Amino acid sequence: MTHLLLAIIYLAFISLGLPDALLGSAWPTMYTEFNVPVSYAGIISMIISLGTIISSLQSDRMTRKLGTGKVTAISVAMTAAALLGFSFTHSFWILCLWAVPYGLGAGSVDAALNNYVALHYKSHHMSWLHCMWGVGATLGPYIMGFALSGGKTWNSGYLYISVLQIVLTAFLIFSLPLWTKQKNRTGVQTSDDAPKDTRSKPLTLAEIIRIPGAKEVMLCFFCYCAIEQTASLWASSYLNLFKGIPAETAARFAGMFFIGITVGRAISGFVTMKLNDVQMIRLGQAIIAAGIVVMLLPGPDIISLAGLIMIGLGCAPVYPCIIHSTPDHFGAERSQAIIGVQMASAYIGTCLMPPLFGLIANHISITLFPVYLMVLLILMIVMHELLTKKTVH
Template sequence: MTHLLLAIIYLAFISLGLPDGLLGSAWPTMYTEFHVPVSYAGIISIIISLGTIVSSLQSDRLTKKLGTGKVTAISVAMTAAALLGFSFSSSFWMLCLWSIPYGLGAGSVDAALNNYVALHYESHHMSWLHCMWGVGATVGPYIMGFALSGGRTWNFGYLCVGILQILLTAVLIFSLPLWKKRGSRSFSEKEEGTIDREKEAEIQESALSLAQIIKIPGAKEVMLCFFCYCAIEQTAGLWASSYLHLFKGIPAETAARFAGMFFIGITAGRAVSGFITMKLNDVQMIRLGQVIIFAGILVMLLPGPNVTALAGLILIGLGCAPVYPCIIHSTPEHFGADRSQAIIGVQMASAYVGTCLMPPLFGLIANHISITLFPVYMMALLVLMAVMHELLTKKTAH
């Protein structure tokens, strides 16, 4: 039964990634149909991100009340409804309206699933599960591209993914009894942290408030660590192509292709990381990833042929691969199994804040100063992330 549930969780992670690339791939067609500026995609993205932040912060309360299985099923159902709503939308305001349940559903399921896997499964599963997210994020645009190239509209692409999400919702509903079974991971008393048992019982019954979470030693550090990581990942994904084209003079189509290699590097890197985690622990994996990101940024800064910058970008992608899943997986060991859902909720919220704020900030820097600062910007974020991770490790050492 444990293996069946794990297979369902793998499927759920693929479904998490499926919608993520749809808006970007369909927007060139959508904005002309709705007669809005191309920049309006940012409005939809912000609404979705705000929804994910709100639901991530509420994930601890919802999971304690309903359980991971029900939260996952309800969240995927909300996402499916939102995607179907997108497919039937005929105006921009309707897209904005359906973006609300889309964001609320995505944030809850992300936090709940990540915490469940962190508690019950080994680190290699976390890496491979996030690899599956990459598979979903890659397949989604292909579904949209197939719809558009086959003479269909963007609505049909959203409809296809919405139907897939409905099927997954049905699978999750039928799998609800399995979620009461624990996975293979176990915690010693030392790993769970030393907390007063009476207080532990009280915490299990009532969700932690944001103020209580922030007071936990290491919470602010892990929030900043996650903020910086997601800022690096999203800034690289958004601005790498422009940097390669505008500064390095690489043809636009080649730059776009190698910018895509960054995400392929993350996906492939997570597949490989799953095997490496069998030898290295989470802290060592995060440090290894940071070193590889550092090497990639240095390579991008080196003068030389264009292939140097391209190689640096791929290295950054490979370095990013273990960081996200290993930070999440190490949360129960840093903070205790009883508080991991609350911490992972604020981690997810911090991630979305970093995703919302930092790539647009670099856009302002590129516009008003120079796009050549792209590697320097990522280096500053990397240094802050590394410092926060070391402080986190020190403050939560048992």
């Protein structure tokens, strides 16, 4: 039964990734139909991100009340309904309304599943599960491309993904009994199997922030996601405008960054069998730093490509290992609350820091791209070391 539940969780992580790149891949077709400026994609993205932040902060309360299995099933159902709504929408403002349940569902399932895996499974599963997210994020645009190249509209692409989410919701509903039979890594009962009257009250945001190491892990997560998303958004422009690499080649190079993350997480799963979470995070940070330095080197295009791939490989273990180490740093009883604020910090970093670099590129110079990443990396390293010192037992 443990293996069956793990298989369902793997499917859930693929499902988490499927919609993430859909908006970007479909928007060139969508905005002309809606007759809105191309920049309006940012409105949809911000609504989704705001919903994920709100639901992440409420994940501790919801998981304690309903359990991870029910929260996951409800959240995926909300996302499926939102995607189904997208598939029938021909109005930009109606699309904005459907973006609300989309964001709320995505945040809840992300925080709940990550905490459950951190509590119940070893670190290599966390790395491989996030690799599965990368698989889903890669498949999403291909599904949209299949719809568009087949003479169908972008609505059909969203419809295909929503059907997959509906099927997953059915699997999750049937799997609910399995979630209550698991014990965490230390053999302690958690929110899915502990009697309701024995559970402590959910922590408020103010209480969470006062926990030693909480502010540090929030900033650490903020910086990591800022690095990942800034690299994702601006690497192609940096290579084209500063390095002089043709736009088409630069776009392919930028795509190698995500391949680096996905392949890196598959490899990280094996490396975690030898190294602990803290060592994996430090290793990832060192590889990111090396990749940034390589990008600064003069020379042929292949050097820039190698730097980008190295940054992606370095990013690979950081996100899953920070999450997996949360119960060890803060205890199983507080891990859901901490992971909830970590997810919220991640989404805030994703929302704020790539646009901030856009302003820097516009008003100063895009050549500062590697410097910007290095500053964020140094702050992340400092916060992680402080976290480790404050929470070592």
